[in-house]
Amino acid sequence: xxxxAFAPVSARRxxxxxxxxxxxxxxxxxxxxPLALILYYLVKQGIGxxxxxxxxxxxxxxxxxxxxxxxxxxxxxxxxxxxxAAVAVPVGVGVAVWLVEFGRxxxxxxxVRYFIDVMTGVPSIVFGLFVYITLVIGxxxxxxxxxxxGSTALALLMLPIVTRSAxxxxxxxxxxxREAAYALGAPRWKVVFRVxxxxxxxxxxxxxxLAVARAAGETAPLLFTAAAVNATAFNYNDxxxxxxxxxxxxxxxxxxxxxTIAWGAALTLVAMILMLTLLARLIQRRSRLS
Amino acid sequence: MSDLAAQRTTxxxxxxxxxxxxxxxxxxxxxxxxxxxxYGDQHSVKDLTLSFAPNRATALIGPSGxxxxxxxxxxNRMHEEIPGARASGRVLLDDTDVYGDGVDVVAVRRAIxxxxxxxxxxxxxxxxxxxxxxxxxxxxxxxxxxxESALRGAGLWEEVKDRLAKPGIGLSxxxxxRLCIARALAVEPDVLLMDExxxxxxxxxxxxxxELVQELKSRVTIAIVTHNMQQAARVADQTxxxxxxxxxxxxxxxxxxxxxxxxxxxxxxxxxxx
Numbered sequence: 384x385x386x387x388a389f390a391p392v393s394a395r396r397x398x399x400x401x402x403x404x405x406x407x408x409x410x411x412x413x414x415x416x417p418l419a420l421i422l423y424y425l426v427k428q429g430i431g432x433x434x435x436x437x438x439x440x441x442x443x444x445x446x447x448x449x450x451x452x453x454x455x456x457x458x459x460x461x462x463x464x465x466x467x468a469a470v471a472v473p474v475g476v477g478v479a480v481w482l483v484e485f486g487r488x489x490x491x492x493x494x495v496r497y498f499i500d501v502m503t504g505v506p507s508i509v510f511g512l513f514v515y516i517t518l519v520i521g522x523x524x525x526x527x528x529x530x531x532x533g534s535t536a537l538a539l540l541m542l543p544i545v546t547r548s549a550x551x552x553x554x555x556x557x558x559x560x561r562e563a564a565y566a567l568g569a570p571r572w573k574v575v576f577r578v579x580x581x582x583x584x585x586x587x588x589x590x591x592x593l594a595v596a597r598a599a600g601e602t603a604p605l606l607f608t609a610a611a612v613n614a615t616a617f618n619y620n621d622x623x624x625x626x627x628x629x630x631x632x633x634x635x636x637x638x639x640x641x642x643t644i645a646w647g648a649a650l651t652l653v654a655m656i657l658m659l660t661l662l663a664r665l666i667q668r669r670s671r672l673s
Numbered sequence: 674m675s676d677l678a679a680q681r682t683t684x685x686x687x688x689x690x691x692x693x694x695x696x697x698x699x700x701x702x703x704x705x706x707x708x709x710x711x712y713g714d715q716h717s718v719k720d721l722t723l724s725f726a727p728n729r730a731t732a733l734i735g736p737s738g739x740x741x742x743x744x745x746x747x748x749n750r751m752h753e754e755i756p757g758a759r760a761s762g763r764v765l766l767d768d769t770d771v772y773g774d775g776v777d778v779v780a781v782r783r784a785i786x787x788x789x790x791x792x793x794x795x796x797x798x799x800x801x802x803x804x805x806x807x808x809x810x811x812x813x814x815x816x817x818x819x820x821e822s823a824l825r826g827a828g829l830w831e832e833v834k835d836r837l838a839k840p841g842i843g844l845s846x847x848x849x850x851r852l853c854i855a856r857a858l859a860v861e862p863d864v865l866l867m868d869e870x871x872x873x874x875x876x877x878x879x880x881x882x883x884e885l886v887q888e889l890k891s892r893v894t895i896a897i898v899t900h901n902m903q904q905a906a907r908v909a910d911q912t913x914x915x916x917x918x919x920x921x922x923x924x925x926x927x928x929x930x931x932x933x934x935x936x937x938x939x940x941x942x943x944x945x946x947x
Contacts, residue, residue: 487756559793563853565754566789567860568782569810577810581797 425650432647442613442629442644450640453648455615456629460652463530463609463623464599467537472591475545476580482546483553484575496550502543508603510539515607530616530623533609540604541594548590552583585666592663596656602627626652700894701767701863702727703748703785708762710743710752717743718760719918725864725911730886730895732909732926734902736946740918741898745866748896749785750778766863783811785864786857786893791873792849794841794856800824801837803852807860819859826892827855828885847878854885858892865889867897871904883908902942906930914938 440452478495486492514536519527526532556579564574580587605611611628612621626648633645703725710718718740725731733741746752747760750771764771771781786807794803804823805815820837824830829851833844841852850870857865867886871879886895886908899905905912906926913923914933922935933939940946 557793559789559791560795562751562754562789563793563795563856564806564810566749566751566782566787567807567810567856568779569807570779573810577806578795578797582795584797 429646429650455624459623459625466534471538471541479549510536511604528610531619533605536604537598544594552586589663704765706763710760713757729910731911732905735915739915786862787866790869803841823855823859827851865893
């Protein structure tokens, strides 16, 4: 048999290839420009506010005197997002387990998936509004604005993110593992807890951390649920400060000192979220499924 | 469940016929009676009746899609795990119908272990935990001796005894499959179903699995599905040939491969089709 002759790549195909490559590279550049600018301005404007006192003192609320730091806002964000995660994560993972292991292609499962998709698209302020109407106006728990109501709004926001990401990861767990466990005589709940969830764990953690990062940066659900105060508060039934709320309040002030604090707080928030995302990446890299 | 467990201790059975291997523990017989199985509308197993003699290896051979795997999956009721799949007929473990009313599927699967085509150790567990998994998943305490005995039974002990805490997926494909066999043996089943256990393995690993089948006959009754006719000829005492969901012929392995009654069997074993 004679060797097969390959036609050389035509000039036209070369041109098309170059054009396609160039346009994709250009679009990537366009997408990166605002990202880089945001980070640049954050660091440029915010770095001046950063000091040890900035993290260890509460805002004073004083217009002319020392404006103080952002301690109450950092703690408030951690506390409220923490409570929201404590509620949304078990529920969200539970829904995902039900969808993948039990509901599967049933009508109810389809309906649940549909509502989760709708919930993902709901603007965050709507969750705030919902909590405002149901819990704040009604004075649930004997308080008007309260941290736990802010957490409720954040939990509602996190729920569809956690559920969706957990469902995707659970679907990645090979059926061969479930079969192996069933063939050993394992009851279904044990298959879920001892085989499926441990295998999917790194991916679930990634999804949870992304949901936490999203909730930590939200202002709208807290605006009229947890409100904002200056002092550090640990009582969930009281108003609580948060980083997004502090930024929101300070950035509109007529004093440069207060605006700088807003930038500093924004830089802190971004740094916190960046650390969470890096952690998520690290865990994902260890995942045995990806 | 109590039904099966009780029977395990009370059944007195005549000693099996002349054994090729010394019988250490008499296993139980499996009899499939008028089994029909469907995947949705697809009728995969048609009116099949077949006996698996205790402490013997029975090979199921036949072309792809002939229903071999479905038959063994019906024996330990794994078939019903697939959405849309159903089965009718009787599968007797000695005298107990595994499809009978009040029979716990969990108890059935403890008595009838299974090894799959592709090695599927649990990726989050160590070698030790993989073997222990069957016992732990069925809520029994696990001793080191049980794990060692199962690994010895699967011919893997010498290779892994120094790294029991290492992940099971760090082993080679052949070792993983023997790990899965150890995992199945750890719950001390009476019957071991092997669904093409060597088809994803290299020839040397395949040979080890085949030797293992010979050894395991002293402990369990074996049903082995295989595409590989030489493998059936090497390991099985009895061979059943299936075609399009029907049992064409069953008999002593030597007879099936040298002097089958049915012309279709002859054509298949001589490589004319399939």
